[in-house]
Amino acid sequence: MTPLSGYLLVAALLFAIGLAGALTRRNAILVLIGIELMLNAANLNLIAFWRYGPHPEALTGMMFAIFSIAVAAAEAAVGLGLVIQIHRHAQTTDLDAINRMKG
Amino acid sequence: MSFVLYILAALTVAGGLAAVLLKNTVHCALALTVAFAGLALLFLELDAQFAGFAQILIYIGAVAILVVFAILLTRGSETPKGSAYSHSPLVGLVIAACVFAVLGWAVLHSTAQLPPGTTSATPTVTVADIGNALMTRYVLPLEIVALLLTAALIGAVIVAMHEKEGSR
Amino acid sequence: MIEKADQIFVLLGHWLVSFLPAALQKPALVLLAVVAIIVTFPALFAITVLLERKGLGRMQNRYGPNRVGPYGLFQPVADGIKSLTKEDIVPLSADAVVHFLAPVLLVVVVFMGYAVLPIGRNMTLVNLDAGILFFFAIGASSELSVFMAGWSSRNKYSLLGAMRAVAQMISYEVPLLMSSLAVVMITGSLNANRIVDAQNQYTYGLPHWYIFTPWGFAGFLLFAVAATAETNRSPFDLPEGESELVAGYFTEYSGFKFALFFLGEYVGMMGISGLGTTLFLGGYSAPLQVLGFVPSWAWFIGKIMLSMCVFIWVRGTLPRLRQDQLMNFAWKFVLPLSLLNLFVAAAWRFMGQGFLRWVVCSAVLLIAYVVMARVGMKREHFGPRSYRYAE
Numbered sequence: 001m002t003p004l005s006g007y008l009l010v011a012a013l014l015f016a017i018g019l020a021g022a023l024t025r026r027n028a029i030l031v032l033i034g035i036e037l038m039l040n041a042a043n044l045n046l047i048a049f050w051r052y053g054p055h056p057e058a059l060t061g062m063m064f065a066i067f068s069i070a071v072a073a074a075e076a077a078v079g080l081g082l083v084i085q086i087h088r089h090a091q092t093t094d095l096d097a098i099n100r101m102k103g
Numbered sequence: 104m105s106f107v108l109y110i111l112a113a114l115t116v117a118g119g120l121a122a123v124l125l126k127n128t129v130h131c132a133l134a135l136t137v138a139f140a141g142l143a144l145l146f147l148e149l150d151a152q153f154a155g156f157a158q159i160l161i162y163i164g165a166v167a168i169l170v171v172f173a174i175l176l177t178r179g180s181e182t183p184k185g186s187a188y189s190h191s192p193l194v195g196l197v198i199a200a201c202v203f204a205v206l207g208w209a210v211l212h213s214t215a216q217l218p219p220g221t222t223s224a225t226p227t228v229t230v231a232d233i234g235n236a237l238m239t240r241y242v243l244p245l246e247i248v249a250l251l252l253t254a255a256l257i258g259a260v261i262v263a264m265h266e267k268e269g270s271r
Numbered sequence: 272m273i274e275k276a277d278q279i280f281v282l283l284g285h286w287l288v289s290f291l292p293a294a295l296q297k298p299a300l301v302l303l304a305v306v307a308i309i310v311t312f313p314a315l316f317a318i319t320v321l322l323e324r325k326g327l328g329r330m331q332n333r334y335g336p337n338r339v340g341p342y343g344l345f346q347p348v349a350d351g352i353k354s355l356t357k358e359d360i361v362p363l364s365a366d367a368v369v370h371f372l373a374p375v376l377l378v379v380v381v382f383m384g385y386a387v388l389p390i391g392r393n394m395t396l397v398n399l400d401a402g403i404l405f406f407f408a409i410g411a412s413s414e415l416s417v418f419m420a421g422w423s424s425r426n427k428y429s430l431l432g433a434m435r436a437v438a439q440m441i442s443y444e445v446p447l448l449m450s451s452l453a454v455v456m457i458t459g460s461l462n463a464n465r466i467v468d469a470q471n472q473y474t475y476g477l478p479h480w481y482i483f484t485p486w487g488f489a490g491f492l493l494f495a496v497a498a499t500a501e502t503n504r505s506p507f508d509l510p511e512g513e514s515e516l517v518a519g520y521f522t523e524y525s526g527f528k529f530a531l532f533f534l535g536e537y538v539g540m541m542g543i544s545g546l547g548t549t550l551f552l553g554g555y556s557a558p559l560q561v562l563g564f565v566p567s568w569a570w571f572i573g574k575i576m577l578s579m580c581v582f583i584w585v586r587g588t589l590p591r592l593r594q595d596q597l598m599n600f601a602w603k604f605v606l607p608l609s610l611l612n613l614f615v616a617a618a619w620r621f622m623g624q625g626f627l628r629w630v631v632c633s634a635v636l637l638i639a640y641v642v643m644a645r646v647g648m649k650r651e652h653f654g655p656r657s658y659r660y661a662e
Contacts, residue, residue, distance in 0.1 A: 003108075005214040007149070009114045014119050014138075016203035022122030023195030024188050029128060029173055033135050037119050038140050043158075055202065056167045056226035059236045063244075065154050066233075070159050070248050074255035076166045080173040081263035087177040090127060096189060123587060129422060133369065134413060152401055156408045164411025164444075171418055175434070230401050230461050 001069045007048035014041035028093045032076065039072040108148060112217055115141030125189050127177040129171060136167045153233055277566045280307065281393050304396050308385050315576070316537045317347035323583045330587035354530035362425060362523055369423035374524070374531035377416040381539040385408050388545045389463050391555050391568030392503055402463040403455060406546055407448060410501070413539065414440045417510075420532070421520035432519030435594055436510035440501055442601040447497035449609035450490040453616035454481055454550045467554030478560075481552040485632040486616040489640075491551040493609045495581075498543045500601070502536060505586040543572070544578035604643055610638050 018037030025031060043065045051062020087093050118138030139162040146155035173179075189195070199229045237245050277448070288299045313430075316623040321336075325343065328335030336343040361370055387402035389395045399405055414437050421433020455461055458469045472479045481487030511519035521532050548554060552574050555567035592600065615632050622628035 002214055005210050006108065006112070007145070008210040008214070010115065010145070012203055012206035012210060013116055015206065016199045017116070017119040019121055019202055020195055020199035023198060024192040025123065026187060026189050027128060027179055027257075029170065029177065030131060033122055033131060033170065036162075036170075037122065037134065037138065040125055040139065040162070044142060044145060047146055047149050047151045047154055051151065051226070056228075057232075059228065059232065062151055062154055062228065062233070063236060063241050065151070065226070066157055067244055067248055068152075069157055071251065073161050073166055074252050076169055077259045078255050078262065080169055080261040083173055084176050084263050093177050093179060130369075133419070134417075152399070153404070156401055156404045160404070160408035160411050163415065164408065165441070169439065171415075172434075172437075173423075175422075175430075217438060225524065230404075231459070 002052075004048055004052040008045060008092065011041045011048065014038075014044070026094050026096055028086065028095055028098075029080070032079050032083065035079075036072065036076060037089040039068065043068050108145075111141055111148060115145065128174050132167060132170045132174060135170065136163055139163050139167065150228070153228070153230055159207050273564045273566075276473065277392055277568075280391070280568065283407055289408075300396045308396065310593040312382075312538050312541060313534060315541060315572070316534055317351075318348065319537055319541070319576075319579050320533075321347050322580070323586075325655040326580070326583045327587045330584075348519075351530070354527055354533075357526035359526040359528065359552055360523075364425045365523060366423040366425070369419050370523075373416045373420035373533065374425060374528045376419065377413055377535035378531050378538075380409055380416065381535050381540075381542055385545070387463050388542070388549060389467050389554050390545075390571050391566065393570060394555075395464055395601070398462070398464055401461045403451060403461045403466075403550075406542075406652035407444075407451075410539075410543070411444060413535075414598065415536075417520055420524070424520075425508070425521035426523055429520050429522045430512045436520055437595075439503070439507060439510065439597060439601075442598055443497045443507075443605070446601065446609045447501060447603040449499065449606070449613060450493040451546075451550055453486055453490050453609075453613050456613070457481070457616055457620055463549050463554075467549055467556065471556040473560040478553055478556055478558060480556075481608065482551045482553075484619065485629065485636055486612050486619055487551055488547070489608070489612050489636045490616070491547070493605055493612065494547050494551065496605055498540075498547060499582065499585065500597070502540045502543060504540065504582055506589040506592050507597055509591060509597065540582060541575055541579065544575045544582075547578065548574040608639065608643060612636070 015038050018034045018041060020034070021037065022031045022034030025034070046061045046065040046068065050056055050059075050065070053061065083093060086098065090098050092098065115138050118134050118136075118141055121134035122131045122138055125134060139158065143155045143158040143163075146152075146158055284300055284303050287303060288296045291299050324346065325335030335347045338432060339345045339349045361367060384406050386396045387399050395402075417436045417440070418433050421429045421431075421436070424430075453655065458466045460466065470478065472481050477483075482491045499505075503510055511521070521529060524532060527532050548571065555562045555571045557565060557567075557570055613637055618635075619628050619632050622631065
């Protein structure tokens with residue numbers, strides 16, 4: 001098992017854990033935590049491929065990862081703003097209770 | 104893989120597992136911070152210094168604090184009334200396990216076929232190189248990300264604002 | 272001889288390590304440097320605590336502590352013994368693990384910041400290429416420990432103090448980064464040693480420190496304001512205001528954990544003073560070329576202690592800012608000025624050498640400051656009071 005496949009397996013494991021968290025937890029914020037874990041796993045993938053790829057001096061993987069970090073931070077901000085507004089409206093963040101469009 | 108890598112990988116995966124399994128939401132957010140730190144250390148191990156420090160600054164310094172503030176503002180730290188998991192956690196677990204199986208098979212199957220001469224020399228990346236790349240080759244993505252961040256900033260403020268009394 | 276005095280710690284380290292086999296020498300040198308940092312800065316912390324209590328006392332027209340030892344010089348020892356032997360009370364409903372980890376995290380994070388500061392010539396622990404970024408990344412992590420301390424105490428006053436402290440720290444982080452960005456831009460590198468080397472040159476015996484340029488002076492003032500707010504020091508110390516919030520986020524801490532918080536706060540202050548010294552005050556370089564015989568590490572420590580004296584002076588002089596005044600100040604005054612400072616620094620770089628750039632840059636900064644201070648920070652004029660009675 002090469003070092004590259006080791007990193008890719010860790011990233012795949014983190015992605016699966018994030019996916020499980022996003023699909024099974026009831027609190028909306030924990031779903032967002034799962035999404036952040038998935039994005040981080042993808043970043044790890046990018047950096048691992050950058051490091052062990054053929055042209056690391058082109059910096060493509062690192063740039064992609066940096067932009068991904070920035071975009072994920074923006075998405076976390078908007079997502080959490082939405083969760084706060086939903087809580088103000090429905091007085092709960094329980095996703096099983098907010099499963100109707102009628103509010 | 105060396106001993107250090109095993110420890111870092113174990114730390115990250117443990118943080119991730121704790122983040123999705125714990126009952127107390129604030130503990131989940133703190134475990135997520137541990138996972139972020141473990142990932143930053145993995146980036147440093149992969150000679151991506153700038154990405155590692157940016158990960159610490161942005162994720163631990165901003166996103167983690169955002170998550171805990173949201174938990175506090177939505178009373179998430181009180182004990183939930185029902186169970187912490189949805190009514191059918193099994194489906195989610197099965198889907199996640201299938202995804203991991205597919206990804207794991209793809210990784211192991213394809214890296215076994217890589218040509219053995221794949222380079223693993225340490226790339227020397229200075230911050231000057233990154234700045235140069237950002238200003239020449241990646242200037243368009245940089246400007247678009249700046250626009251996106253401005254839109255996200257204004258959007259988040261508008262979404263989370265208290266509605267004025269008269270506009271209902 | 273002067274060289275020897277300047278490099279005495281480096282030479283001492285290499286001599287001590289030479290007794291070990293070659294494979295262990297490099298890690299042992301790093302370990303020795305880490306131990307030196309962990310010993311030196313808490314010793315300076317003890318001196319600073321005494322200085323603060325005596326200094327504040329004199330500013331408030333009273334003696335400071337003067338019972339323990341001559342002129343109260345052994346007061347830090349007494350304080351240390353008291354903190355170590357006090358009972359460690361943890362509230363019953365507090366979250367024990369998080370309550371324990373919060374001071375640990377704070378102390379670890381503030382000590383890690385010293386790894387990239389050039390304490391003397393050839394005396395940087397780790398010469399990172401992205402050193403300044405490392406310092407800011409590590410400093411941003413200390414906010415989490417404040418939140419953990421406030422939340423785990425299950426105490427409304429602690430939680431309020433923690434939320435205020437975190438809001439203040441994230442608001443002032445952006446001006447802190449922006450004012451350092453001007454220095455990084457002009458030097459062209461995030462490496463702390465390169466920044467000090469760029470300031471280590473002399474013209475007619477006067478140094479090239481960045482504080483002596485218009486944008487550097489404005490940047491230094493903005494950095495100082497942001498650093499005072501980042502470390503929760505007066506006049507920005509509402510989160511730990513003794514008369515408002517009991518003790519803010521460390522209400523429920525006693526004994527050694529409180530001492531750790533105290534240590535973490537002061538060591539963090541010294542760390543950020545060290546960064547300000549590196550960025551604006553020339554790091555380990557001497558003020559005049561004739562004074563170059565004094566060792567470089569002595570200049571660095573001297574400049575840090577001078578910054579601590581200024582912190583103490585400001586604490587004794589200015590009244591505390593209210594939370595909304597504080598946030599207003601950050602977002603509406605310090606941040607726009609630090610953005611403008613960035614532009615002025617760029618203009619400085621692209622105008623040629625000469626008198627014109629001094630005049631233009633100083634004029635722009637002064638006019639902007641006056642306009643923002645008069646227009647942007649105007650207080651609301653209160654009209655006649657209107658009463659609303661319960662029906």
